[in-house]
Amino acid sequence: MMVNENARQAALPPPASRIKLVVSDMDGTLLTPEKQVTHHSIAAIKALNEAGVPVCLVSSRPPNGMEMYFEVLGIDTPYGALNGGTIFNADRTIRSQLSLDPEAVQEALDMLKVHHIDAWLFRGHEWLVENETGAYVEPEKRAIHMQPHIVSSFAGSLNGIGKITGSSADYEALERQELEIGSLLEGRASVARSSSWFLDITPSDANKGHALRQLAAFYGISPSEVACIGDMNNDIPMLKLAGLAIAMGQATDHVRSHAHFVTDSNDHDGWAKAMEQLVLPRVEKPTSDKTAPEATTPHGA
Template sequence: MRTDDIARHDAKPAPTKTVRLVVTDMDGTLLTPDKQVTHATLDAIAKLRAAGVPVCLVSSRAPQGIAMYFDALKIHTPYAGLNGAIICDAESNVLSSLVLSAGAVRDALDMFDVHDVDAWLFSGKDWVVHDDSTGYVPNEKRVIRTTPVVAKDFTPWEDKVGKVTGSSADYDLLERMEGEVGQMLEGQASVARSAPYYLDITPLEANKGHALRELGRLLNVPVNEIACLGDMRNDIPMLDIAGLAIAMGNATDEVASHAHVQTDTNEANGWAKAIETFVLPRVPVAGAK
């Protein structure tokens, strides 16, 4: 870690001694690189369920890309999509949603156009693209099992966008743009990469810290009794406020510096190991006061 990363980590308050809720990122965290759930993860979730600890999902994905995992995970809880811009109950009914200003949407789209970055819009449960056959769209269609709306003109959606995503195979470009777009939209939007190839722009109040607070409120669990797990910069807002913040082994040093502890990678059952090592020992024993 760099000196500033070490200082940030050392300045964090001690982790909670009590965990009553787990809030987790999905891609790069709960899921393997090929978007699967391992047996070890299912076993860890079963242990949490037996101990009375719910698991809630928070992701940059749209709602349908999150709820599609409910059956496999055997969970039925509220969740947050679009980095917290949309909060849904367990039946996928929208409880609350935030949108970007039309001006911020246009500015982001102009910036992506200048740098030849493929732009997507997320409006409610709609995913809107210019072309569904190029770039990362075919991959995303397969991953979230959703067909996007194809539109050459994004104007009809500009005033009801919960997230703008720029996708590119040029990871270095998106890393630079994360800072540039963040400066351009400072005070108007949250800007963070959710993957090396995705740069997400969401309403200023819409981040995973907001999502964690809302999920805790819905389940009547205070923030300081919530454990969270994440791997990317868009997870930092929840890592900063959770009672127990866990970074994946595949997280960068910067992201890890915002966590209390770090587990193994998502290729090596890091999520399940984190639950066994850090979370379950902090779960209150049934009947204990």
Template sequence: MPVNISASSGERNSPASHIRLVVTDMDGTLLTPEKQITPRSIETISALHAAGVPVCLVSSRPPAGIEMYLDAIGLTTPYGALNGASVYNADRSIHTQLTLPPDVISDTLDMCNVHHLDTWLFRGHDWLIKNSAGPYVATEKRVIRQEPVIVDNFAEHMSGIGKVTGSSTDYTMMHDQELEIGRLMEGRASVARSSQWYLDVTPLNANKGYALCKIAEMYSVAPHEVACIGDMNNDLPMFDKAGLAIAMGQTSPEVMAQAHYITASNSQEGWAEAMRTLILPRAVSVEQKQS
């Protein structure tokens, strides 16, 4: 189907003319609203592979929520979980891992409690919750196909935490809390919404831009030779690092303004069309770079 791809009206450096690596968000981007990957997207990943351009996933999801798609997509590439707090090798072993200091976790939990956000902790492959009846627990279980570990309190589980997530059905309040908690955590942690209903707090240097750079290092590729694509505020750090940044069509004007190009939505094959229109014509094999 024809898809309109437009240049962003935001002020950015010119997009890269050669791309050797693609780093992509999952929810709202590669995945449809039904959390599926379309046959056209899978074909496009194969075309990128044939051109020598690896496709790597970077998501706010825990590792299990990413790994469940790797075999289906046919990917054997590194990936980043928890907004970049954990970066994994292609064999699913940990490449790098950043964790939150206990005082940051405690302060975040206090702030979430004041505003009645349901809170979760993520450590390695574990998802820790206190309230099994939280408004998005059932949804998350279905999306990542993982059962949470229910704990009586979080005080005994403060070590090794890569992400704290607060959730609420009040989207306006979540927007406001992204700003408020972000200000309070400035210089201590990264704070960004990964959807309208999830607010993620990760280690200060743990964001998708960090993950993009770590994955690029694995391939001996410079960040300006990387293309990225996403739809939410937590994707903006990788927009800042990549040589070519693409926003999905359903995203906010703020995210669009930070991209080089805007593609169609994730319900209209926007991911595949962006790759075929913008990336494949610029593709240069990563093996050529390394040789």
């Protein structure tokens, strides 16, 4: 970890002693690398529900790709799709939504095209794709159980866009474009990678910190009473606001530096361990017969 990251972590306020809401990322966090949910995580959500603590999800996914998990998770709460730019009510109706300025959309598309990065547009429940044979289209269709709308050109589809995703197997190119497009659209868009192969461009206020505020307000509580957990750069805005910030074990040092604690990775039940060892003790009295997986380590350990 670099010195400035050590300093950032050292400057964090103490973690909250009382938690009333959990706001969680999905991919790389709640979901395993195979996009599954473990029985330990389901049990942890049930325990949180029984303790009166709702679990809300915020993801860069479109709404369809989130809703497909709700039944197995046993949740019926508001959620933030498209990196938090669109907030949905529990009945799946839109509560609020933000969209990119069409000029910013065009500038981002031009940059992605120059660097040979496939671009996708998301608007409400629509997923728009120009290159149907792009490397990540088929995997994404399977991952979110959604079919894209294939268009010959994005020219007539620049209004009402909630998210642009750049997809590429050239991870270094995406990392560079995170900085370049971020600089180009500074003040007009939020630009962050949601995975090594996806770069998400959303309205400037459409980040997971915005979603946290919206969800906390829905429940009438302060962000300081919210526990947040994530693994990528696009999770940092909510980690910075949360009363209890938790990074996944596979997160980079940069992401970890914004967290009070680091749990195990998403292929070793890190999400369930974080809920059982860090969150539940802050919402209910531990009982002598409660067992939990080994693991969470204080940040910096």
